[in-house]
Amino acid sequence: MAISTVEILNRGMRCLTEQMGIVEAEHYISAIIREKFDYTKWQREYFNSKTPAEISAEASCFEAEQPFVSEAVRL
Numbered sequence: 001m002a003i004s005t006v007e008i009l010n011r012g013m014r015c016l017t018e019q020m021g022i023v024e025a026e027h028y029i030s031a032i033i034r035e036k037f038d039y040t041k042w043q044r045e046y047f048n049s050k051t052p053a054e055i056s057a058e059a060s061c062f063e064a065e066q067p068f069v070s071e072a073v074r075l
Helices: 003-019 022-034 039-048 054-067
Strands: none
Touching: 003 022
């Protein structure tokens, strides 16, 4: 079953407020709207400026700081 747009927006807002707090989350959303932010373009520019080794190191660091916690089987 597909996740509804409303559920995605709710989950996104919950992530923002948990990580940034309500005030910074609102500032973030305002900046995105005001700047007509293009996430795809930003991602392309961000990753084009990095080497594969840098991306791998960042991913490894993130994984170490945010360990997988679940009963699911990792493939």
